[in-house]
Amino acid sequence: MKNQELTVKREGAFSYPICLRENFNDLATKAEETGFLGRKACVVSDSRVFELYGEEICEKLRQVCSKVTSFVFPAGEEHKNLDTIEDLYEHLIQESFDRKDFLVALGGGVTGDMAGYAAATYLRGIDFIQVPTTLLAQVDSSIGGKTGVDFRCYKNMVGAFHQPRLVYMNLSVLRSLPDVEFACGMGEVIKSALICDRKFYDWLSENADSIERKELDILEEMVYRCCDIKRGIVERDPTEKGERALLNLGHTIGHAIEKQMNFQLHHGQCVGLGLLAAAGISRRRGLLTPQEEAEIIRCCQSFHLPVKVKGLQPRDVLAASKKDKKMEHGKIKFILMKGLGHTLIDKTVTDQELLDGIADVLDAEK
Ligand SMILES: NC(=O)c1ccc[n+]([C@@H]2O[C@H](COP(=O)([O-])OP(=O)(O)OC[C@H]3O[C@@H](n4cnc5c(N)ncnc54)[C@H](O)[C@@H]3O)[C@@H](O)[C@H]2O)c1
Numbered sequence: 001m002k003n004q005e006l007t008v009k010r011e012g013a014f015s016y017p018i019c020l021r022e023n024f025n026d027l028a029t030k031a032e033e034t035g036f037l038g039r040k041a042c043v044v045s046d047s048r049v050f051e052l053y054g055e056e057i058c059e060k061l062r063q064v065c066s067k068v069t070s071f072v073f074p075a076g077e078e079h080k081n082l083d084t085i086e087d088l089y090e091h092l093i094q095e096s097f098d099r100k101d102f103l104v105a106l107g108g109g110v111t112g113d114m115a116g117y118a119a120a121t122y123l124r125g126i127d128f129i130q131v132p133t134t135l136l137a138q139v140d141s142s143i144g145g146k147t148g149v150d151f152r153c154y155k156n157m158v159g160a161f162h163q164p165r166l167v168y169m170n171l172s173v174l175r176s177l178p179d180v181e182f183a184c185g186m187g188e189v190i191k192s193a194l195i196c197d198r199k200f201y202d203w204l205s206e207n208a209d210s211i212e213r214k215e216l217d218i219l220e221e222m223v224y225r226c227c228d229i230k231r232g233i234v235e236r237d238p239t240e241k242g243e244r245a246l247l248n249l250g251h252t253i254g255h256a257i258e259k260q261m262n263f264q265l266h267h268g269q270c271v272g273l274g275l276l277a278a279a280g281i282s283r284r285r286g287l288l289t290p291q292e293e294a295e296i297i298r299c300c301q302s303f304h305l306p307v308k309v310k311g312l313q314p315r316d317v318l319a320a321s322k323k324d325k326k327m328e329h330g331k332i333k334f335i336l337m338k339g340l341g342h343t344l345i346d347k348t349v350t351d352q353e354l355l356d357g358i359a360d361v362l363d364a365e366k
């Protein structure tokens with residue numbers, strides 16, 4: 001591995017590094033460079049990830065921190081809510097965390113979103129670092145500062161923008177990730193390529209076997225390219241006034257399916273389905289050829305993402321997608337594809353077009 005690094009630059013505010021590594025060896029050094037020497041750290045993690053990597057991380061941080069505590073919650077999206085956040089606040093108060101202390105999000109997107117939200121709000125904001133351990137979190141959720149929790153049945157309904165001070169990813173942890181979670185991350189990887197990088201999209205197909213074998217050099221290249229795409233977009237549009245909406249490719253319908261399935265399908269799987277629905281809509285508008293649409297379906301299949309979902313009604317999915325946050329003056333901001341590797345924001349997509357796109361990914365047989 002080349003141990004590559006990128007920096008997310010922010011106007012008038014601190015910039016932060018993204019470090020790609022094959023172990024956790026220089027985490028303490030990086031934390032020290034970030035200014036955390038002598039501060040207290042709380043490692044926030046789910047039960048599964050903490051068991052695998054928690055002790056090692058705490059040990060590393062003890063080299064530079066005055067105290068290291070941990071807050072562990074049960075794994076799963078159903079725990080990404082305000083109840084867990086309350087327990088975390090309670091822990092921080094018990095441990096006398098003050099404004100100078102910081103949180104470490106060790107885990108996937110659920111952990112990152114929650115630890116980030118707690119950091120954004122505890123004492124009106126404390127620092128946090130991201131140590132993403134799922135592919136999805138490494139290529140997407142740990143960068144860009146969107147934090148939050150689900151509220152009742154509404155996805156990410158409560159949240160805040162709060163940037164991490166450091167993103168440190170050890171790619172070798174992807175080897176312990178269950179296959180289905182790896183596939184979910186590939187949903188976001190394919191999304192990144194389709195947004196703006198045709199060459200990267202082709203590279204994914206050419207390197208599918210090495211990706212599948214989780215060869216570290218190839219994973220580093222893949223994760224680096226995704227991080228770089230996201231870095232560019234969030235630097236230009238940190239609070240989603242414009243271009244950042246492109247990152248929602250596949251998410252309007254994807255989130256609706258996720259919700260309608262009662263979270264039985266994973267986020268990344270739903271994003272894959274959402275990409276295919278968006279591809280269908282784009283093809284009907286003449287923006288994508290049938291061959292290009294078929295190519296995207298093939299790509300999702302090759303990375304073990306579902307391409308159909310059973311047991312849903314198009315109208316229910318449509319209604320759910322209209323409750324999504326990505327609305328402006330009552331119109332859905334929909335992301336369409338224009339060929340492979342180009343996207344555009346469109347506010348004219350009709351209900352009928354959405355229904356047809358949704359129908360593309362629903363298995364008629366219940
Ligand atoms: N903030 C953002 O910009 C953003 C972007 C995309 C997604 N998200 C959010 O991210 C969440 C999904 O994240 P996720 O897919 O990482 O889910 P997750 O955090 O629940 O992790 C998935 C599962 O993998 C396990 N796991 C994590 N790392 C592991 C490892 N290295 N080895 C073995 N098991 C491991 C976890 O314990 C969990 O059971 C959703 O809530 C979504 O809304 C946020």
Ligand SMILES: [Zn+2]
Pocket residue numbers: 140188251267271
């Ligand atoms: Zn996503």
